[in-house]
Amino acid sequence: MKNILTPSTSPFLLAPCGLSCRLCHAYVREKTVxxxxxxxxxxxxxxxxxxxxxxxxxxxxxxFTFCFECDSFPCARVKHLDKRYRTRYATSPIANLLHIKEKGLQSFIELDNRRWTCPECEAMLCMHKPQCLACGYVWQK
Ligand code: SF4
Ligand code: SF4
Ligand SMILES: [Zn+2]
Known part of the structure; x- marks a missing residue:
């Protein structure tokens, strides 16, 4: 449970594709982290x-460090990822990247922290799991 309890302020955990690694189950799980x-x-x-x-x-x-800085953005790979994540995990890497482009990293980190905070216990949610890993609150119906 080490990573899920506190919001992050680190841009290091924002991947080039626009996903937040700290919301990934591979990052928050206990083994083979x-x-x-x-x-x-x-x-x-x-x-x-x-x-x-x-x-x-x-x-x-x-x-460059993010795909929005690329002259091919949004390329087919990014669009494919975006469709999969919008459909399955209620998040859009492209929208994340556009927010970073237009409003900056700090603004995005603050938005991301608000968006992914459990309303019941204030732990960080995992985008790949429909329930809060800390208290069981079901955020994705
Ligand atoms: S989809 Fe690819 S670029 Fe995005 S976080 Fe996963 S490994 Fe990194
Ligand atoms: S070609 Fe696509 S995956 Fe590669 S940097 Fe550009 S937008 Fe990102
Ligand atoms: Zn919770």
Whole structure:
């Protein structure tokens, strides 16, 4: 439960695709914990290591850190991710990226903290789990 109880203020946990790693089940689980998309690869799940966005050749050039800064944004890979996350997890990586682009990182972090705080116990929710991991509150009906 170490990571889910307190809001984050770190942009390090915002992935290039616009997802918040701290809301990911791989980051908040107890075993084989993922250190986050921007961390070194040790300990990451195979699916994260194989991610087509994380491994994108444009990101690998190191000229920018978020996909919204790319001249191909939103590319097919990002659109595919966005559709999957909007459909299954009630979150939009593209909307997240546009918020960062228009209002800045700090504004997005504050919004994200508000949006993903459990209304019952104030722990951080996990976007991949429909219930609060701390108190069981069902946020996704
Ligand atoms: S989808 Fe890819 S880029 Fe986004 S957080 Fe997961 S591994 Fe990182
Ligand atoms: S938006 Fe650009 S940097 Fe991001 S995955 Fe697509 S091509 Fe790569
Ligand atoms: Zn709760």
């Amino acid at each position: 993922c250190p986050g998309c921007r961390a070194p690869d040790a300990g990451k799940a195979a699916s994260c290591l194989a991610c087509k966005i994380k491994n994108c050749e444009k990101l690998a050039q190191g000229r």
